[in-house]
Amino acid sequence: MTKITCDIVQDVLPLYYDEVCSQDTKKLVEEHLQSCKECQKELENLSAIVPVQQSETKQNAQDKKMMMSLANSWKGFRKKAFFKGIGIASLVSLLLIGSYFTLTEWDIKPVKQDNIVITEIAQLADGRIAFHIDYLDDIDVYRVKYELHEDGNFYMIPLRTIIGKSSLPHFVVSEGYQTFDLPSRQIDRDGKINALFYGSPENAQLIWKEGMALPKASEEQEQHLKIED
Template identity: 90%
Template sequence: MTKITCDIVQDVLPLYYDEVCSQDTKKLVEAHLQSCKECQIELKNLSTIVPVQQSETKQNAQDKKMMMSLADSWKGFRKKAFLKGVGITALVALLLYGGYFGLYEWDIKPVKQDNIVITEIAQLADGRIAFHVDYLDDIDIYRVKYELHEDGNFYMIPLRTIIGKSSLPHFVVGEGYQDFNLPSRQIDRDGKIKALYYGSPENAQLIWKEGMELPKASEELKKQLKIN
């Protein structure tokens, strides 16, 4: 069965709730809901919207005739409301997306090294280098820039906006366990990587350099990286 993301599932949940989606879509959504608590909560939230809307509509009813016809027209009303909501949501998303990329291209700066803590550096059996990253100031990292210099130094440079927003999970490069595929990078790059650093060239922390013996990855580290 095709695996779908939470974003796709949450886009079609209203159609699933209203029972107007195809059987294939219904099967995909139900399969996803079995293991995703976040989407289960979204579906539950949909079920709480209906009673509230019904109550508000009854309070605004002008006469008894409108009250009696409400039940018959309710399904069509929900469809129209959903389509209107989709349009508004798409417009807001477009504005947010454009605003984000405006900041992304304009106000990006490297994270100061005193805000970065690198621990648990180790090497996996396939040559990859694993480590744990922690950002002490709890400000989001929007991307990591990669630079290979002529001297063979490779820099992983975490970047953030000058504004320094937090709690934006869709745009965040998360903290935690990471790995660097050194063998693959050696093949893909024009020059040979002789040392790996985390941070900007002016102020970076050494993770590995040519000739350095790193400890083998522990079972706990492999578990964190989801390696069997």
């Protein structure tokens, strides 16, 4: 049999007297009263007090129900707020990760023209145009985008990440000699190439245009840029 103290019994005696306690509580109180004279006296004293009006009892029950409803509502609100917080945190994390990759991994930023120096423009024996590139700011270039415009201008646009960073050599469009296979491009591309530029259309360096006579490549260039059969 479960033992409870007199303090606990005397705390719940009003509920017991008004018959608003649970059956388990009622059973525990009655078992205690059988052997406790002090609590029996308290019950007798309680019986001598003017009974609580029925309306007040109902109001107390309604207040209890309201408090329980508010407690449940608060629990539901906290649960929703918790999952909402997780969702917001996940979204912020995705945005931060996306921003990081946009800034450091996507080759979307054209190299400024004042950072590019092109020299030694010449024509190889096989018809390709050769030239030497230096990037003055020493930041890696990862990709070159090709654009052929309706006017026949062909642009080689060097791109890099918004936040420049170093990379493994085979991922980098390295400085040094570059070539442009004009004969093949004329065949592969839709439209005739009238001029070749290095850089974005807004500010590009002219490498070759139709009618321009380029110097023949030196023996050193020929050997350096020789295509293996």
